[in-house]
Structure formats: C-alpha cells, structure tokens
Amino acid sequence: MPGTPEAGSVGKVHTQTVRLYTAESPLQLEQGGSLGPVDVAYETYGTLTPAADNAVFVCHALTGDAHAAGWHDGATRPGWWDNLIGPGKPLDTDRFLVISANLIGGCQGSTGPSSPNPETGSAFGLDFPVLMMRDLVEVHRALVKHLGISRLLAVIGGSLGGMQVLQWGLDHPEEVANAVVIAASSRLTAQNIAFSAVARRAIMTDPNFAAGDYAAAGVNPDIGLSIARMMAHITYLSEDALTEKFGRQVDPNRRQPGFGIDFAVESYLAHQGQVFLERFDALSYLYLTRVMDYFDPFADPKALDAVRFSPVNWLVLSFASDWRFGTDHSRRIVRTLERAGQPVSFREIPSTYGHDSFLLAIEPYHETLGAFLDRALAGVTA
Amino acid sequence: MPGTPEAGSVGKVHTQTVRLYTAESPLQLEQGGSLGPVDVAYETYGTLTPAADNAVFVCHALTGDAHAAGWHDGATRPGWWDNLIGPGKPLDTDRFLVISANLIGGCQGSTGPSSPNPETGSAFGLDFPVLMMRDLVEVHRALVKHLGISRLLAVIGGSLGGMQVLQWGLDHPEEVANAVVIAASSRLTAQNIAFSAVARRAIMTDPNFAAGDYAAAGVNPDIGLSIARMMAHITYLSEDALTEKFGRQVDPNRRQPGFGIDFAVESYLAHQGQVFLERFDALSYLYLTRVMDYFDPFADPKALDAVRFSPVNWLVLSFASDWRFGTDHSRRIVRTLERAGQPVSFREIPSTYGHDSFLLAIEPYHETLGAFLDRALAGVTA
Numbered sequence: 001m002p003g004t005p006e007a008g009s010v011g012k013v014h015t016q017t018v019r020l021y022t023a024e025s026p027l028q029l030e031q032g033g034s035l036g037p038v039d040v041a042y043e044t045y046g047t048l049t050p051a052a053d054n055a056v057f058v059c060h061a062l063t064g065d066a067h068a069a070g071w072h073d074g075a076t077r078p079g080w081w082d083n084l085i086g087p088g089k090p091l092d093t094d095r096f097l098v099i100s101a102n103l104i105g106g107c108q109g110s111t112g113p114s115s116p117n118p119e120t121g122s123a124f125g126l127d128f129p130v131l132m133m134r135d136l137v138e139v140h141r142a143l144v145k146h147l148g149i150s151r152l153l154a155v156i157g158g159s160l161g162g163m164q165v166l167q168w169g170l171d172h173p174e175e176v177a178n179a180v181v182i183a184a185s186s187r188l189t190a191q192n193i194a195f196s197a198v199a200r201r202a203i204m205t206d207p208n209f210a211a212g213d214y215a216a217a218g219v220n221p222d223i224g225l226s227i228a229r230m231m232a233h234i235t236y237l238s239e240d241a242l243t244e245k246f247g248r249q250v251d252p253n254r255r256q257p258g259f260g261i262d263f264a265v266e267s268y269l270a271h272q273g274q275v276f277l278e279r280f281d282a283l284s285y286l287y288l289t290r291v292m293d294y295f296d297p298f299a300d301p302k303a304l305d306a307v308r309f310s311p312v313n314w315l316v317l318s319f320a321s322d323w324r325f326g327t328d329h330s331r332r333i334v335r336t337l338e339r340a341g342q343p344v345s346f347r348e349i350p351s352t353y354g355h356d357s358f359l360l361a362i363e364p365y366h367e368t369l370g371a372f373l374d375r376a377l378a379g380v381t382a
Numbered sequence: 383m384p385g386t387p388e389a390g391s392v393g394k395v396h397t398q399t400v401r402l403y404t405a406e407s408p409l410q411l412e413q414g415g416s417l418g419p420v421d422v423a424y425e426t427y428g429t430l431t432p433a434a435d436n437a438v439f440v441c442h443a444l445t446g447d448a449h450a451a452g453w454h455d456g457a458t459r460p461g462w463w464d465n466l467i468g469p470g471k472p473l474d475t476d477r478f479l480v481i482s483a484n485l486i487g488g489c490q491g492s493t494g495p496s497s498p499n500p501e502t503g504s505a506f507g508l509d510f511p512v513l514m515m516r517d518l519v520e521v522h523r524a525l526v527k528h529l530g531i532s533r534l535l536a537v538i539g540g541s542l543g544g545m546q547v548l549q550w551g552l553d554h555p556e557e558v559a560n561a562v563v564i565a566a567s568s569r570l571t572a573q574n575i576a577f578s579a580v581a582r583r584a585i586m587t588d589p590n591f592a593a594g595d596y597a598a599a600g601v602n603p604d605i606g607l608s609i610a611r612m613m614a615h616i617t618y619l620s621e622d623a624l625t626e627k628f629g630r631q632v633d634p635n636r637r638q639p640g641f642g643i644d645f646a647v648e649s650y651l652a653h654q655g656q657v658f659l660e661r662f663d664a665l666s667y668l669y670l671t672r673v674m675d676y677f678d679p680f681a682d683p684k685a686l687d688a689v690r691f692s693p694v695n696w697l698v699l700s701f702a703s704d705w706r707f708g709t710d711h712s713r714r715i716v717r718t719l720e721r722a723g724q725p726v727s728f729r730e731i732p733s734t735y736g737h738d739s740f741l742l743a744i745e746p747y748h749e750t751l752g753a754f755l756d757r758a759l760a761g762v763t764a
Contacts, residue, residue, distance in 0.1 A: 031639065130639045190624035190647040191616060197648040198612045200641060201655075205605045207589060223587045230580045231613055234573060242572035248678065257413065257512045257676060259582060259668050265572040266579040273583075286641050294639060296630065 008086045009078065010045040010093050013070035015102075017041045017109055020142040023118060027104075027139060030132040037118070040143050041066045041109025042101035045085055046093035048149070054377065055149045056091060057140065058100040059157025059164040061358075062288050063280050065108035068100035069093075083361040090370035091156075095377060099147065103164075104139045105131045105288050107281035114215060114281045124283075125212030131287055133167045133295045140164075141172065154376050156180035156369075158358030159325065160288065163295050166333065170303055173310040178376040180315045180369065183322055183358040185329035186336065187296040192324070195235055196289040199228035203282045212283060225282045226273030233272045238321035238354030304340035313379075314344040315372045317358075317365065324355035345372070390468045391460065392427040392475050395452035397484075399423045399491055402524040405500060409486075409521060412514040419500070422525050423448045423491025424483035427467055428475035430531070436759065437531045438473060439522065440482040441539025441546040443740075444670050445662050447490035450482035451475075465743040472752035473538075477759060481529065485546075486521045487513045487670050489663035496597060496663045506665075507594030513669055515549045515677045522546075523554065536758050538562035538751070540740030541707065542670065545677050548715065552685055555692040560758040562697045562751065565704055565740040567711035568718065569678040574706065577617055578671040581610035585664045594665060607664045608655030615654045620703035620736030686722035695761075696726040697754045699740075699747065706737035727754065 019039050021027040026036025043066050048055060058068050058081060069085035071078050085091040085098050102110035105128075113128035144152060155176050157165045162184025169179035185192070203209055206224030210217045234242075242265060249264040261267045297303050314337055318330035327348050334346045349365045351357040357365070401421050403409040408418025425448045430437060440450050440463060451467035453460050467473040467480050484492035487510075495510035526534060537558050539547045544566025551561035567574070585591055588606030592599045616624075628647040636644045643649045679685045696719055700712035709730050716728045731747045733739040739747070 126641065132639075187630060189621055190628040190630065190645075191619075191621040193630070193645050194616045194624060194647050194651055195613075197645070197651055198609060198616065201612065201652070202584065202609050204641065205609070227580060227584050227587070227609065230583065231577075234576045234580065237573075239571055239573040242576060246572040248569060248572065248575070257514075257672065259508065259586065259672065262672075263572075263575050263579070263675065265576050269576055269579055270583070290639065290641065290644075293645065 008088055009082065010070035010086050012073065013043055013045065013067070013079070014072065015041050015043050015066050015109055018143065018146060020139060020146060027135065029129055030134045031130055033129050035104075035111070035129055038104060038111045038139060039109070039115075040101050040104070040111075040139060042099060042143055043067060043069075043079075044100075044147070045069050045098040046096050048097040048147070052149045053151070053153060054095060055097045055099060055144070055147070055152050056373070057144065057152050057155045058085070058091070058098060059140070059155060059161030060100065060103065061157070061159035061161050062292070063276070063285075064161070065106065066100050066102040066110075067108075069098065080359065084366065084369070090366045090373060092373075096153065096373070099144070101140055101143050103136050103288065105136070105284060105291065107284040110139075112281065113212070113283035113287055123213070123215040125215075126283070128283070128287065131291050133164060133291055133297070134171065136164055136291065137168045137171065140168070141175065144175070150175065152176050154178040154180060154373060156182070157184070158182040159184060159355065160292055163292065167295070167297055169312045169314065170297055170307055173307045173312045176312050177379070178313040178315070178372070180317070180372065181330070181333060182317045183319055183325050183330075183355055184333070185295075185325040186298050186333045188293055193293050195232065196293060199232055200286050200289060202227040202231070203285060209282065214282070220277070221282045222277050225280070225285065226277055228285060229276040229280075230269045230273040233269060235324050236354060236356045238323065238352055240321060241353045244352070298336050304336070307337075307342055308340055311342050313376065314342055315368070316344060316346045317368065318348050319351040319354070319357035320348055321352050322355045322357060390470055391464065392452035392468050394455065395425055395427065395449070395461070396454065397423050397425050397448050397491055400525065400528060402521060402528060409517065411511055412516045413512055415511050417486075417493070417511055420486060420493045420521060421491070421497075422483050422486070422493075422521060424481060424525060425449060425451075425461075426482075426529070427451050427480040428478050430479040430529070434531045435533070435535060436477060437479045437481060437526070437529070437534050438755070439526065439534050439537045440467070440473070440480060441522070441537060441543030442482065442485065443539070443541040443543050444674070445658070445667075446543070447488065448482050448484040448492075449490075451480065462741065466748065466751070472748045472755060474752075474755075478535070478755070481526070483522055483525050485518050485670065487518070487666055487673065489666040492521075494663065495594070495665035495669055505595070505597040507597075508665070510665065510669065513673050515546060515673055515679070516553065518546055518673065519550045519553065522550070523557065526557070532557065534558050536560040536562060536755060538564070539566075540564040541566060541737065542674055545674065549677070549679055551694045551696065552679055552689055555689045555694045558694050559761070560695040560697070560754070562699070562754065563712070563715060564699045565701055565707050565712075565737055566715070567677075567707040568680050568715045570675055575675050577614065578675060581614055582668050582671060584609040584613070585667060591664065596664070602659070603664045604659050607662070607667065608659055610667060611658040611662075612651045612655040615651060617706045618736060618738045620705065620734055622703060623735045626734070680718050686718070689719075689724055690722055693724050695758065696724055697750070698726060698728045699750065700730050701733040701735070701737070701739035702730055703734050704737040704739060
C-alpha cells in the first residue's frame with residue numbers, strides 16, 4: 001500500500017533529469033579521456049532564495065540515489081534521508097533549498113556503465129571509463145551551476161557521500177561555505193578494500209556477469225550481486241546491533257537443522273541480498289566501489305593549498321560502533337584539516353548501530369547537524 | 383622443492399586411516415540416525431608411555447586436517463601446527479604422545495559428505511547427515527580408545543578445535559585431565575553466523591554446486607568456494623595486520639585503474655581463494671560451519687553437571703586483536719566454568735595478527751602453553 005506523507009514531510013516529489021554534458025562538450029575525466037553525453041538525475045526540496053545563498057547539497061552513499069526525501073507516486077517508503085530533510089527537520093526545507101543528485105557511475109537516472117554507449121547503442125559495460133572522486137564532484141558542480149547557484153551554503157554526505165564532500169571542499173572551497181563529512185574516510189584501509197574486492201569478485205565471477213555485457217545477453221548477475229550485498233551489509237551493522245536484533249534466534253520456518261535458512265539472521269541477510277537486486281546495478285557496484293578504493297586526497301601534497309587560502313567550515317562526524325569507517329578514519333580527516341588551519345568541529349556520536357547510523361534519526365546526531373546548519377545560515381544572513 | 387625437516391621437527395610422518403564404525407556398528411548421531419562406516423585419518427607424534435598417561439589430543443580448526451606436524455613425503459611445507467609440536471617445543475614429542483585427527487565431516491581422509499554413500503556408491507552430497515559438535519567428539523573419543531588410551535593428559539585446539547575441546551571436557555571430564563581452549567567461543571554471535579551464512583550461500587548458489595552432487599556431475603563449485611574463503615580470510619586477520627602487510631600498496635602488475643587486481647591486498651585474497659580449492663571441499667565447508675553455528679553447550683542446563691563432579695584443569699586463551707572470536711567470547715567461557723567451580727586459567731595474549739594468531743609462534747602464547755603442559759605432566763608423574 002502506498003505510504004502517506006506525514007507532517008514534516010516534503011510531500012510528493014519526483015526526479016528530474018538534466019543533460020549537463022554532450023558528445024560535443026563532454027565531461028573531461030580525471031584519468032584522461034572524456035564522457036558525453038552525461039545526464040544527471042536530481043531532486044530538490046524547498047525554495048532557493050533570490051540571493052541563491054541557502055542551497056544545501058546532499059551527497060548519497062554507495063547505493064543511494066537522487067530520491068533523498070519525500071514520496072514518489074505510489075511509493076511504499078519515502079526517500080533515503082527523509083528523517084533528516086523536511087519542514088522543521090535539521091535540513092529544514094522551510095529555510096534551505098536541498099539538492100540531491102544521483103552520482104554518475106550510478107544506476108538511478110544518471111549516466112553510468114549500464115547506460116547506452118553512443119558508439120554502439122548497447123550498454124557501456126566495462127567500456128565505461130573508470131571514474132575517480134573528482135569526476136563525481138565535477139558533475140555535481142555542473143548541476144549546481146545549472147541551478148543558478150555559485151556557492152553552496154553546505155555540502156553534506158555520509159560514507160561515500162562524505163568522501164565526496166571532502167574532495168569537493170578541498171578542491172573548490174570558494175564554492176562551499178560549510179562541509180559535513182559523516183562516517184567517511186580519507187583513505188580506505190586494506191581491510192576496507194578487501195571487503196569490496198571480494199564483493200566485486202562475487203559479481204564478476206558470476207557466469208551471468210558476461211564480462212559486463214549482461215544486459216545485451218538478457219541476463220543479470222543476480223547471484224554475485226546478492227552475495228556482494230549480503231557481505232557488505234554485515235559490515236554496515238555493528239556486531240552488537242546484529243546481536244540485539246537477531247542473536248541466535250532460529251528462523252520460525254526452520255524445520256530441522258540443515259543448510260537453508262536456519263537462523264533469523266540468515267533470513268534477514270537473504271532478504272537484503274534479494275531486494276537489492278531490484279534497485280541496484282552490478283556494474284555501478286564495481287565502478288563506485290572502485291572510486292572509494294582509490295580515494296586518497298591527502299596523498300596529494302597540494303591537497304590543502306586551496307583551503308589554506310579559502311577556509312571551509314568543516315563538521316566531521318563518526319559513530320562509536322562504526323567498524324567500516326570508524327572514528328579513527330574521522331580523526332585522521334580532522335587532524336589533517338586542523339593542520340591546514342581549517343575550522344573543524346568533530347563529534348563522535350554514541351550509537352550502537354554501526355556504519356548505517358548515518359541514515360538513522362539518532363537524536364544527538366540530528367541535533368548536531370541541525371545546530372551546525374543553523375549557524376551556517378546565520379553566518380550568511382548576519 | 384620439497385622442504386627439509388629442521389632441528390625440532392618430528393621429521394617425516396604419514397597419515398593413517400582407521401575404520402572406527404561400520405555399517406553394522408555405526409556411529410549414533412546427536413540429531414538421531416546413524417552413520418557407518420566411519421573412517422578417521424590421524425597422525426601421531428612421540429611415544430605413548432606404558433601407563434598411557436602422556437597423550438595430548440590436538441583438535442584442528444575449520445579447514446585443518448590430521449597433518450599437524452612434521453613433513454609428508456615431497457611436501458613443501460610442514461603440518462599446520464609444526465611450530466608447536468616437536469622435540470623441545472611446547473608440545474614436546476620427547477615427552478608427549480601427540481594425536482591429531484581429521485574431523486568427520488571433513489575432507490582429508492575422514493568420512494565426510496564427499497565420501498561415497500554406501501547406499502548409492504556416489505558421494506553423499508547433502509544426504510550426509512547434519513553433524514553436531516558431540517558427533518565430532520564421539521568419533522575422536524573412539525579413536526583415543528582405539529589407541530589404547532583411557533584418559534587424555536590434555537586436549538587442545540583453536541577456533542572450531544577449541545570449541546570441540548570445550549564440548550569434550552564438559553561431557554567427558556573423566557577422560558580429559560586438562561583442556562586448552564584457544565581463540566574459541568561457547569556460542570557464535572549473529573555476526574559470526576552471518577559471515578558463515580554468506581560463505582555457504584556463495585557455495586550453494588554456484589551453479590556448479592549442483593545441489594551438492596557436483597562430484598557426480600564432474601564439476602566443482604570453485605567460484606563459490608573461493609569467494610567463501612576470501613571473505614572468511616578477511617575475518618581471520620586483524621585490520622591492523624592487513625594494514626601492516628598491504629596498506630594501500632598497488633599490485634606491481636597493475637597497469638591502470640580497473641576491475642582486476644589493482645591493490646596488493648586483492649592479489650593476496652585472490653591467491654588465498656585459489657589455493658584453498660586444492661585442499662578443501664565445498665560440502666565439508668557447509669557441514670563444519672554449521673557445527674559451529676549450532677554449538678551452544680551452555681544452553682543445556684545440565685552442561686556443567688559432569689565437570690562439577692569431576693573437574694578438568696582448563697586453560698582458556700584469547701588474542702587481543704581477534705575480532706572473530708575475541709576476548710569477550712573467551713571471558714564468557716571462563717566465567718561460566720568458574721561458576722561451576724572449575725580450575726580455569728585465562729590469558730589474553732597480546733598479538734596484532736587477529737584470529738589466525740592461534741597458528742603462529744607468538745612467544746608469550748607458546749610459553750603459556752608449554753608451562754601449562756609441563757604442569758599437566760608434573761601432575762600425572764607427581
């Protein structure tokens with residue numbers, strides 16, 4: 001049954017698509033080469049002020065999309081950050097214009113590896129260019145310009161989204177007044193890379209991956225993609241959260257010990273793997289995890305030159321039980337920014353839910369975000 | 383090139399096999415039903431005293447085997463616990479008779495799901511009965527009796543092996559003077575089960591699993607089994623160990639960013655997944671991980687009755703960086719045994735190597751084991 005927007009919701013919304021680059025005027029890529037046309041799917045909530053000084057750009061995580069808040073027609077659930085975005089919420093749409101866009105490389109309306117390759121008419125597959133974080137930022141900057149905004153009041157994102165915020169703020173501080181980096185990292189550890197490597201291998205060794213041309217073959221690497229998701233999902237939750245939620249409960253449908261779904265946690269994971277197939281593309285999983293693997297902005301000795309000249313107000317948040325990008329990752333970001341003379345606020349939010357905490361309505365987390373954005377707005381209007 | 387035994391090695395060894403149960407006199411299983419014939423592969427190192435009071439039984443982990451020490455003909459490496467077992471080593475074969483046996487359900491000489499089903503002549507596949515920890519203990523007890531030993535000086539094991547030690551000591555304390563439980567658990571958490579569940583799913587959804595009848599079909603679920611191993615391997619190492627070993631090093635064979643082996647840690651994991659195929663069976667992986675999932679001895683209110691009457695000397699060891707079965711798991715075992723009036727020594731060994739530390743020659747670890755076994759022997763000969 002379709003859900004109903006409640007008070008505090010932005011209400012009915014829909015995703016728009018805009019062509020930001022064309023074959024004639026393509027996106028120039030960080031690794032060389034170019035890409036065009038490039039379409040970007042996005043949503044906005046709230047109203048831009050005449051001075052265009054109240055825009056907050058929301059950056060989604062690995063498997064997110066442009067639909068951050070409100071309700072699509074007939075949907076059974078709202079956008080992925082609906083608890084944060086809306087009238088009276090921390091991202092108050094009575095005061096801010098909130099922008100959310102699907103990443104290039106993604107699969108929810110923006111150009112990605114399963115989009116048609118203009119040269120062949122079939123999906124790009126592995127002929128899609130390898131992307132780097134700066135490519136993702138460039139496309140979002142182009143969208144911001146398209147919307148008539150020369151400087152964002154804030155960019156904010158969790159996980160991959162937080163990594164994108166960091167790159168954006170470092171490279172273009174004059175276009176970003178405030179930056180919120182949540183549950184993110186300035187560089188993945190070997191363990192982080194390892195989990196993504198096994199996920200990618202599960203996808204690529206699925207016979208239905210067909211060397212990336214599964215769409216043309218009329219198949220989909222469902223098995224590999226669901227294995228990848230199940231494994232990743234374990235790392236998004238804390239051990240305590242899984243214990244509290246499932247412990248050692250036996251699945252109610254189990255008849256006797258065997259090799260099916262015996263424990264409740266197995267049922268949960270199988271479900272997560274299954275529903276993921278309906279909303280995510282295997283190639284996008286490869287491309288966007290690789291963006292994270294290679295992300296290492298502070299390895300560039302000039303990384304901090306721009307912000308030294310034009311500081312950004314940073315807020316860095318971690319969650320106590322996050323073992324994917326835990327507090328150590330955030331502290332490294334904070335220390336590096338501080339050494340470059342940046343104004344940085346840092347807070348470790350108490351939470352038992354692990355990495356996925358950044359999606360939840362945890363009170364001290366939302367309070368911190370709300371207060372930071374209030375100050376951001378006051379700084380502009382003062 | 384074949385390796386050469388060094389000083390302190392037990393030298394050349396070979397695996398023997400004994401039929402401990404027959405079709406006429408089968409093993410009675412914990413879940414009901416029976417299994418026979420049952421063959422068990424084992425090795426021994428050292429000499430049994432005339433009083434048969436110096437036998438130490440070594441219990442292997444999930445993917446271990448009977449070959450714990452010394453060298454097989456033409457082998458390039460010694461047994462998996464060779465650093466611990468040998469003349470002058472903590473498990474000193476000049477003083478102890480050390481016994482190591484492959485688990486039933488395994489695939490290295492003992493009867494398992496890929497052994498021939500006497501009813502069909504083909505491999506059992508998923509018709510092999512689901513095993514519980516007590517089944518594994520029963521078979522090892524039968525081997526001990528076969529060897530003319532009525533009471534073991536000690537049983538010792540890590541991970542699944544440690545869990546087996548716990549069950550053995552609890553159920554048959556009169557046959558076990560000393561018990562060493564290393565990097566083990568008295569019950570898996572939801573996260574522990576989740577990792578094994580995804581590994582099993584990778585195996586069972588591989589088209590070459592063929593519903594467990596892959597041997598008859600002349601195929602093997604290589605893809606699923608290697609994915610399972612790669613994922614599990616991440617959990618056997620600490621994040622720090624992976625960082626120290628690989629960090630963010632790029633693989634020397636990488637030409638440009640892509641979706642192959644770009645980082646050194648990816649190469650390492652791929653190698654781990656590949657070599658595992660040569661030594662392990664997919665069905666054994668299912669059966670033995672399920673034994674661990676269901677292991678929960680303290681859930682039985684009578685679990686401690688036997689040891690209250692006939693205490694065992696327990697040594698419980700954990701490793702500081704083990705996040706698979708960390709110190710919390712060991713502490714739960716220690717507290718429960720202490721409440722039952724058992725003499726328990728506990729030590730958390732400082733180590734940065736994670737769960738796999740139990741296989742390494744870490745000095746304080748080996749010293750602790752050696753001292754415990756020395757006291758065990760002194761207790762007998764006093």
